[in-house]
Amino acid sequence: MPGALLTYRLPNVPIQDMKMRGFLSRSQRSKVVPYVLIVPAFAVVFVLAVFSVFWLIRMSLVQWTFGVEWQEAAWVGLDNFQWLLFSEHSTFRDSVGLTTVYVAGTLIPELVIGFGLALLLNRQIIGRSVYTAILIIPIVVMPSMVGLVWRLYFSYDGLVNFFVETFFGVKPNWYGAELALPAVMLVDIWEWTPFFVLILLAGLQALPREPYDAALVDGASNWQLFRHITLPLMAPLVLTATILRFMDILRIFAVIFVMFGGGPGDATTTLPIYIYKATLVARNVGRGSAVSVMLIIIIVTLTFLLVRLLERAKFEM
Amino acid sequence: MFANKKVFYNLMVLLIVAAFLVGCGPQEAAEPTEEEAPPEEVATPIEAWAAEVHAQHEGTKLRVSAATHPSIEAFKAMTPRFEELTGIDVVWDEMEEGAHGQKMLLEATSGTTSYDVIMNCPERLPNLADLGYLEPLDSWLNNTPDWFDNDDILLAYREMLAYEDVNYGVPFAGETVFLFYRKDLFDKYDVEVPTTFDEVMETAEFFHGKEDGLSGVSFRCRSGWEFTYEWSIFIFPFGGLMVDPATGKPGLNNSGTVDSLEYMIELSQYAPVGIESYSFPEAWDAFMQGKAAMMIEASAAAPEVENPDSSVVAGKVGYAPMPAGPAGAYSGVWGWGFSMTVGSENKDAAWAFITYMTGKATHQEYIENGGIVSRASMLSDPKQQAQYSYYQAILETLKQAADLQKQGLGVVLMIPEWSEISEIMGTEGSRAFAGEITAQEAADSMQAQVEEVFSR
C-alpha cells in the first residue's frame, strides 16, 4: 500500500464494514460510501490526466505544424516515433542519453552527500535545528529564479569561477558545451541534496537503539555498525526518497530552460526541454507529442520498477 | 495539542498579514496618471484628433501584447499621455521575445484572441496571417490622420510586414545589423575600421586580450533562433544560401554556407568566454561593459549603447556598415510593428493607438524615450544624424539589405515553415559552433532536415 511505502512504521489495520445510520441499508451504504468519497478526487485527476494522455497520443500520430485546424492534420501513424527513434538526424537518442546522465549524475551525488550530511547532523551537535532550518532554503526557492541566478553565477566572471579560480587556479567556461550540463547538474544538486538530508536525518533519528547497543557489546567497529545495521535499516527510506525525487527529476524544466534553454547546441537538451523545443519552438506538435508519450512511458515504467524494488526491500527486512 | 494551536495561530496571523500586504498593493497594471495641465494654445492636430477619439472610445480597454524591446519602453512612456488624451485604457502584456512568439502562435492556432494589438515581426507573419489571426490593414492605412504620414516610414520596413501583397502591420522599429566598434580603442592603437570579413578577423585577433578583460568581438549565438539570426548575416556575404531563389530548393549545404559557418566558428575564439550561450542581452552587455572591441549586432542595441546609465562606452562607439565577404557586402532587415487581431472588438480604438504611437507627429518623442527610429525624415535629418551617430550606418546597411533583396534573397524566409527551419538551422549550427560536430556535418544535417520539411 502506498501509505506503507512511505511511513516508517507499519500502518494500522483498517476496520471493515462500519455501521452507519440513515436511509440506505447499512451494508448497502458501506459499500457505496468509500467510492462516493473518492469520486471528486478521482474525477478531477482522471479527467485531467486521461484527457492529457489521450490528446498526446492522438497528436503523436499526426503530422501537424500549425497553419491548419488540428482535425485536418495529416495522419501519419507511427512515423513520428520512427523518425525520433531511428532517423539519423534525430537527436532524440542523444536527449535520452543526456537525461540519463542528468538523472544519474544528480541522484547519486545527492544521495551520497545527503546521507553523509545526515550522518554528520545526526550527532549531538549544537545548532542542529538551525542547520536543518537553513537546509530548507534551497528546496523552497523558486526554480525559475534559481535558474537565472545561477546563470549569473556560472558566467565566466561569476561567483563560481571566483571560487574555482581561488582554490584550483583554473577558470573554466561553464557556458560551453562540455560544462553546461555539469553546471545544470550542480544547480540541481544544490537544490535537492537538502531534501535527502532532511529525510534521511529524520530516519536516522528514528532508528532503534537496541541493535547498536547489542553490536557494541560484541565489539563492532563504527564501520561495521554502519554497514550492517544502519544501511539495511535505512534502505527502505533511502529508496522511498529516491523514488520521490526520481519522479520529479525526469520532468525538470524550469531551471534548465532559464539557464541555457537547451544549449549550447544540444548540450542541455534533456527530454522535457526537447519536448518544449519540438512543440513550441519548431512547432512540430506531432513530434513533440510523440516525445511526451515516450517520456511518460519511461517515467511510469521506471517508477513502477523502483516501487517493486522498494516492496521487495521492505519484505526482506 | 498545545503546540498545534500555537502554530495554527501563527499561521493565521501570517496569512492575515500577507493578505494585508497584498491587498494594499497597487491594483491594475496600467493606470492613467495625473499630468500637468495641457498648454493653453490652440489644440494641435493631434489633440483635435484625440478629442474625437475620446468622444467615441472613452473607457475602452485595449490589450497590447509585446516583447521586451527598447521601442516598447518608449511606448510605455508615451502611454500615459495617450490615455489622458483619448480616455482609452491601455494594458500592456510584456514578455521575453521567444515566449512572445510562442504565445502568439498558440493564440492564433486556438482561434480566439485575448489581445487587440500585437507586436509582430516578419518571421512570424506568414504563420499568423495564414491562420487568419491578423487584420489586413490596407483599408485602415487609407484612412489615417494627416500627421501620420505612412510614406515616411522606410519602405524596407513597410515591405517586411506585408505578406502575399497584403499589409498586416505598421512597422515601428526596423533593424539592420551593422558593425559597432570602439572608436577610442581604434584610435589608441591606430587601427582602421575593417571593411572586409578578413579584416574583421584580423582586427578581432589584434584586440583579443590586448587589454585586461578585452575580447575582440561580441555577438549573440544562443542555440535556436538567436543563432540563426546572427548567422544569417554571415551566410550571404560568403555566397551561401538558405533557399536557392532560382529553384526554390534549400541550399544549406553549398560551400558558401559552410564557409560562413566555419568563419563564425573561427571568429568566436576572439569573443568573450562563454559566447556559445550568449543571448542578445548578454552579447550587448559584453560590449556595453567595455569587454569587447567590436560587436556585430542589431541596430536596436545602439540607443542602449549610447545610454550612459547602462553603458560605460557611451560616446566612444563608432558605427560602420557591414564588411564585405567574397560575395559582397550585405545586411538584413528585420523589425517589429503593430498588427491588429481579427478577433478584436475594439478595432477603431486599436487603430487609434497604433497611429498615435507610430505616427510622424510623435516620432520625436518616441525617439527621445529610447525608441528605435523607423522614419526616413528622421534618418536623413542632419540634426538628428549629428545627435545619433548611428543613423548613417542604418542608412548604409539598409542599402546593403536592398542589394541582397535584389538577388531575391533575404535573411528571413517569409513562409509558414520558417520557425521550424530557423530552429533546425539554429540547433545544428549551434552544435557546430559548440564543437559537437563539424560545420560540414551541420550543414548536411540541416539540408536533409529542411528538405524533409519542404517535402511535406
Added chain:
Amino acid sequence: MINWNKLRKRLGGGALNVITLIAVLLFLFPYLFMVTSAFKSRQETFAYPPVWIFRPTLEHFRSILADLDIMFYMKNSTIVAVASTLLTMLIAIPATYSFARYKFPFKEPIAYGFLFLQMVPGISMVFSLFYIARRLQLYDTYLFLVVCYLLWNVPYAIWMLRGFIEAIPVALEESAMVDGCSRFRAFLLITLPLMAGGLAATAILIFIGVWNEFALAFFLTSTQSRTMPTTIAFFMTHAGIKWGPMFATATLGTLPVVVFALLVRKYFISALTFGAVKG
C-alpha cells in the same frame, strides 16, 4: 582507554563539526549572495572578483515595486496558491479517508492509479491545456490554473495524508461512534484535529509547489493572472539582463516562502518524512 576515546571523540567531533558547518554554509551561501546582490548597484553586480562590502541601495526594490508593479504578481501568486491548497485539501481529504478507513475492491489499483496518473510532465500538457483554455474562455484566469494544478496536487495530497490518517488509531473514532456520533462527526471532531500537523504539513508543501510552478503558469497566463515565477521574462531585455531588479524580484518572490517554511519547519520536515519524526 576511556580517556583516549573521549579525546578522540572531542577532536574528531571538532573536525567533523567544522565540516558540517562548511557544508551547510555551502547551501546557504548562494541564496545569501542573491539576497545581498539585490542591494548592489549594477556595476557591483558584474564586478569580478565579487564585491563583498558595498553600500546598499534600495533602488532595485523601488523600481520593481513602482515600475514593474511586482505586488500585482505577488497577489496573483498568493491567490492561486491559496486557492489551490484549499481546493486540493477539500477534494483529497475525503478520498484519503476512504483509502485509510475502508476496504473495498480495487482499492489498491485505484491508489496506485492516482500515483501514476500524475506522472504527466507539465510541459507536455501546455499545448493541449492552452487550447482547452481558449475554447472554454478560461485562458488567463485563476480558476483554470488552480484546476490544472489539481492533477498533481490531489494525488500528492492523498499520498501524504494517508500515512497521517492511518497513524491515528481507529479505536478513537470507534469509541466516539459507539457513544452516538455519526462517522462524519467523529472524523471532524476527533481525527481531523489529531491530524492537524499532517494537514499543515501537506498544505505547506502544496502551497510551495504551486507558488514555485513555472511551466504552466508561463504559458497559460497573460495579463491578469501572471504569477511570480513568470516574471523572470521581464529581465531579459535590450538593456542587457537587468540583474538588479531580477535579484530584487527573486528575493521578494522567495523570501515569503522561505520565511514561511522556516516558521513552520517542524511541519515542513514532518511533511517530508511522513511522520517518521516524532512530535
